[in-house]
Amino acid sequence: MKLIGMLDSPYVRRVAVSLKRMGIAFEHESVSVFRGMERFRELNPVIKAPTFITDDGLVLMESSLILDYVGCLKGAGNGLMPVALAERARTLRLTGLALVAYEKAVQIYYERNLRPAEIQHAPWVERVSGQLKTACAELERELTERPLSASQDIGQDGISIAVGWSFIQLVVPDLISAESYPVLAAFASEAEQLDIFKSLPMV
Known part of the structure; x- marks a missing residue:
């Protein structure tokens, strides 16, 4: 089995860490959908990360x-x-809250970095930023009321949350700070110390 995509994508990394957590052997080919578009097209003509190729050669997409x-x-x-x-x-x-946070962080990053500054749409960024903050606030509340364990038996919810937090800190740290979401930040920090995370670093 083969996983295609860069680990700086939270979707790719979420799959990679989950595979490692389940003890499923896989080959990882780190290909960018931007810089490596032609190679990606050879593997999956729709150029979608993550791409997963089964042992039977079936090409699957979408992390969930x-x-x-x-x-x-x-x-x-x-x-x-x-x-x-x-x-x-x-x-x-x-897991759904974490995926919303991924999506909104990606949208903000693309707006800031791929769209020329003169045509960036401030109301859109404000709206999406609000959704990102709300998703993180909901996760903070959930983990405060009922903590998760960032141990060796971490589940899909914990993996998704930790991967998402690290991605957010990589691309939009000015919007989401550890001081504002201390429980969420502490959980992700603890999870990132697990071998399954350290063996698959985001950067």
Whole structure:
């Protein structure tokens, strides 16, 4: 199996850390959708990161769909999602909040770095920034009320949150500070000390 994409993408890194956490062997080819577009096109003509190629040669896309596939490979109860409905629902909520934060941070980064300054749309950036801050505030509240463990048995919610926080600090640290979200920052910092994270650094 092969994972295609750069680890500075939270979506790619989320998949890579999850695969490592589940003990699934994979080859990682670090290809940029920008600088390595032609190579990426050879592997996946729609040029989408992350791309995952199964042992049968099937090309999969979208981090959650890739993780659904590998979860099925491990079998029910052996993946990173709880089986019990209540626990699964909470994991889905936390993971969803983390994915919203990814998305909004990416949108802000692209607006700032890919669109010429004279045509950047300030109301759009303000709106998206508000969504990012709200997602982080919700995660802060959730982790304060019911802490997660950033230990060796970290689940999909914890992986997604930690990867997202590190990405946000990389691309929009001026908007989201550790001082404003101390519980979230502490959790991510602890998770980043795990071997599965250190072996797959964002930068």
